[in-house]
């Protein structure tokens with residue numbers, strides 16, 4: 034029997050999907066390459082963006098058409114708003130929260146391979162059982178219990194060199210444009226012992242890139258509220274421990290490795306986090322710090338709870354302490370009420386900082402978020418123009434920064450084969466994409482020195498400093514996959 038799983042949305046959903054894979058595979062299912070070969074079809078949904086929800090509907094409609102001809106079982110889990118969940122109950126065989134993932138085998142055994150006529154009965158049962166425990170209604174304690182059940186499940190990592198490790202779930206910040214606090218619930222921190230054990234295991238297996246994940250990684254530990262009542266270490270403390278462990282393991286194995294974290298909130302970005310990243314070689318010199326807007330008025334309407342000056346002070350600290358660090362950000366243009374002057378402030382801040390990468394979004398109300406009730410009053414054409422202006426600023430600043438890297442030698446992580454025949458895709462420690470000539474699949478997953486030869490806007494071009502035949506022995510990934 035085969036399964037096919039479609040994760041939508043952010044890296045947290047991708048990470049959750051790795052735990053779903055493990056549970057399904059423990060039942061004897063294997064992953065299908067094509068969805069038409071699978072009898073079990075699942076989606077890890079994202080209610081945060083309407084587009085992602087629209088894609089869930091088009092997928093399930095196709096699956097339900099298929100179900101008329103052959104027996105398949107469908108399920109959905111993930112980040113789901115209550116109103117979407119109610120609709121999903123009528124469309125999917127199984128709808129469950131991630132906290133109930135460990136019950137999936139029992140649900141599948143109970144319902145078996147359903148037919149259209151058994152579909153509603155299954156859904157009704159789950160509606161009755163689960164309707165009081167959707168994340169939006171969960172207390173912090175309930176979310177902690179549910180999250181801990183999920184974290185205890187060993188993931189089946191998608192990659193054997195690049196892993197995501199959840200350290201937190203939920204969010205307490207309630208930015209007005211965001212629905213995450215309503216889909217993932219109140220913020221809870223994973224016990225540090227579990228995180229350290231998972232990270233150590235990955236490091237010992239030879240993973241080259243490990244990313245600590247959370248909605249607000251740098252408020253880690255603040256809302257630990259462990260069942261046993263003990264307090265938790267801070268994010269800086271956690272990073273320090275992981276950094277020390279990585280440095281030790283890397284020295285023993287002789288293999289470089291990079292540890293990232295995403296996303297921090299500027300409000301919780303303390304100097305000690307930056308100092309620890311600067312001091313520890315395995316903590317990657319790349320910081321993703323969401324700006325969202327360069328206007329205090331817009332930040333206030335977004336409920337970001339910090340001012341532009343606070344943000345600039347953090348950037349100054351990063352630039353002074355870790356000059357080699359790349360700086361990434363997220364920006365929203367055309368948020369409710371954004372005036373020309375407010376947009377001009379964002380443009381100025383962006384030009385002054387000079388990001389290496391910026392994920393720029395044109396504002397659209399997200400169902401379930403506070404601002405969805407407000408007038409979406411910036412015309413589409415204006416949003417588009419602002420988006421294009423900021424994209425131009427990014428291209429200009431990132432090109433300038435990349436041009437300064439030409440002629441230097443830097444380690445790169447080979448991530449795959451490029452679409453252009455004869456080339457590898459790779460990235461620098463600062464997560465700048467670089468194209469490297471080569472066709473050796475054994476190099477994928479390895480960090481190797483490369484010479485940067487050319488820059489073209491957001492992408493670099495280079496070649497390995499050592500011919501691939503002379504590279505040190507490949508790390509062993511034996512045992513990393515079940």
Ligand code: SF4
Pocket residue numbers: 204205206207208211212213214248249298
């Ligand atoms: S910090 Fe804001 S944008 Fe990020 S997950 Fe929390 S509410 Fe959403």
